[in-house]
Amino acid sequence: MNGAPIRNIVIVGGGTAGWMAAAAISKIMGKMPGLSISLVESEAIGTVGVGEATIPQINQFNSLLGIDENEFVRETHATYKLGIEFVDWTHIGDRYVHPFGHYGIDMLGIEFHHFWLRGLELGDSHPLDDYSIGAMAGKAGKFFWPQPDQPNSPLARLGYAFQFDASRYARFLRTRAEMQGVTRIEGRITEVEQDGESGFVTGVKLESGELVTGELFIDCSGFRALLLGQTLGVEFRDWSKWLPCDRAVAMPCTHGGSREPLTRSTARAAGWQWRIPLQHRIGNGHVYSSAHMSEDEATQILIDNLDGEPFAAPNHLRFAAGHRAKGWDRNVVALGLAGGFLEPLESTAIHLVQSGIARLMALFPTTTFSAKEIERFNRETEQDYIDIRDFLVLHYKATTRDDSELWNYCRNLEPTDGLKEKLEMFRSSGRVIRDHNELFTETSWLSVMACQGITAGGYHPAADLMSDEELLHRLGHIRQVIATAVSQMPTQEDFLRSNGSAIDPALRVTS
Template sequence: MQKNNLNSICIVGGGTAGWMAASLLSSALQGSQIKITVIESPDIATIGVGESTVPSIMDFLRTCQINLKEFAEATSATFKLGIRFDDWLEPGAQFFHPFGRVGQDVNGFEFYQLWLKNVIDGKATRWLDHSPCAIMAENQRFMLRPPPQQNWVLNSYSHALHLDAILAARYLRELSQKRGIERIEATVDKVVVDERQFIRSLELNSGTTVTSDFFIDCTGFKGLLIEGALNIGYEDWTHYLPCNRAVAVQTENTSGLHPFTVATAREAGWTWKIPLQHRTGNGYVFSSQYCTDEQATDTLLKAVNGKLLNEPRIIPFTTGRRKKIWHNNCLALGLASGFLEPLESTAIHLVHKTLVHFVRHFPDQDFESHTEQAFNQKINIDYQEIRDFIILHYCISGRDDTEFWRWCKTMPVPDSLREKICLFRERGQIEHIPGQFFTIDSWCSILEGMKVRPKKYHPLVDAFDEQYMVTLMQESAHNVRDTVMKMPSHSDYIQQYCAVKKS
């Protein structure tokens, strides 16, 4: 059997995506003898505002053999148990999207179905009373999950990180270089493409020419390789998600470190608040059709607390993705592959997921088209799932107090999402495909938070004894609260476990 393995991979662009790729590939390709090079331009600034993550960040750290405590200290991280949504249903209303499980399934029935029957029977606890992460967040509690135990509560929660994206990229760069990744500090002047539409080489402003078997494009929105050289095209999703700009600013911390992101609905979009150990990240994601840059900046500055640490920065974007994320010998990663607004903090997750799919479909120099096609199908499904979940937040909102929110009332909804909502409204069920990121509990949390209540529950749930159901709900809620209240506070845990060392 003839081997035709890759000998080299060139990552173009540093930043979070570039150094995540270098870190993961340096672990995954260990022993393969494949040379990995990163070309990082000193003249091109990174976006650096992707500071909120989802629990898959823990999988990334494990794959890269990175010590969590060390990484948290280096990136000024705090822990994240979910997202609190303020004013989305209506001004003054609040709900929470927790990570981890909500309740326990019984005899093959989803917990939501059992809970829903109790609601209809008028004997309900709150949905979130059964979520360890929600009760931890409400009470500002946190501890890393211990090894598997009999207590289901301790086995059911998960967490992500809030982190400084610039510090994270710096940490991953140092780690990658220690592992033998070559870093070239230069700017790409020209991308040379051969007659087959494969990238042959890169001409740098230093006068050097770099050749490689495979290239990973981490050049941000412009997509220097995937779009600039290969003209792959972009699938624009602005008709589904009209927010196309963000303004971001950093402030001093003024209060405790809450273990969740806050997303607050505003006149023409929403603002974020992300607490780090040394500062708070703030931003306003908005639609330029309903709001000017000046109005957005004014809204954000009125909403923040604490002294400003930098000038507000406008970031334009177009929601969507490349028509192909892997084409020939080029993979687009991070902002070069596409952009979904950061409402559910999925940017870093998509970088990780893209790399996981890439390693599973890793090519040799034959570059079989079916391998590339299988990869693109997988990552396209991931993008579509996240797109639909983000649209959900807008299309079921009860707000109609501004032109933007009135547009959301009648906004176009993909068939894939419409079918999901219809099934839920009928009988509280969510069709879930194995491998999807957002769980049934996540969908139920958003829909329940927005007061979308099904007409009925699964008919076979009536077979359960009524008193058993009431007792089950009461014990479930009691076990969650009892376990959570024994945990330390989030701030105390950070101080003991991963406080940033004073320089």
């Protein structure tokens, strides 16, 4: 082995990122002889705690930890999520669902959407939503688990994630992590100690005078980036040019209106509003550009568009889109907000924590901290941020809105290189490309491009091998099969009750 094993890991900061790291690392590495894992956090320092929506990869993380899904849903007051509904993004009055899973079925060896594009030319104007069981079930308020053992059922291709209370999720993971041997240390950090020659972090000193030493430090200190940014001085790469929203105001409200298993994003004059229905309340927030709207105006817009009564004061957040130039420097690895921030338009915040943990576990160091592993970690982490950034920029770029300064700015944005290539390919031939197994699939890129008005310049020639009559018949049959399946699915609330994952109705916030 090239170096002695790591014996002492210190996680700085709790919250979702910190306790995800603690739970996963102790589960995977906890049986290493002599390994100690500590997490330092202070009750006096709040966490952001508003990221409540996830994408399907969260199932892999929970499975790794051996978490029972029904217990998890119940303890975090979670609901299921089949996709994200976008309202008023292309133009006011427009709406569509970016679903998890797939559209239709592939035929003749090519992707389904080429047949849908040909159907449009033949006069079949049914939207993409009609070919997605996730979109249709989501809008109908229905849910059922995927049925991979029934390949002829639309349920075989259903994907799902969760909407949950982030603070409850952190507490849920803390319990598991402590049972797996993680030691929680309460205290505010007042000083970070470093090796005089290498600059490696050697310990963090608390207000009490206690010094917590370690060999590997994981920075989960949020926007402060206490270790990676403030101590090691790793620069922040600002992407505000492409993603100009730099503020958010969050506020929960009582239940009201619909409870579909969908996160909703509604475009506003200077940004967008999220709506995340949980079992006990609805999470809401307004992400906006401070260059185009005041804090007071943004807050009032949020309050005016709540489904229920607010029951907490507005929580104001400031941020810049971008990431640290290195996610791993010397013996410090940053996770979550300490490593970067991209607005939660596609619910990727928790996934970036999850992928960072997985990458760290794959490249877990010895005390020599090999430069090759660190370089690979940083290269792959940066690519994750770039891929997600490009997908988020697409939402802003693909619009015809001209009713405000922000939308005029976004509509005229010069796209990033990666986004430009994808747009050119779709506009040229209707092809959707996906690079290096990036996070968002062809379904995702197709959903936003096609549903936000990017016109395909054609379709795969193989789609012409099917007669007009046969193609239209198959499209109609797919829609009917999906509609029938959705009609037979239980409502989400019935599903939660039947599986023992519904919370006590008395826990719902009603005032």
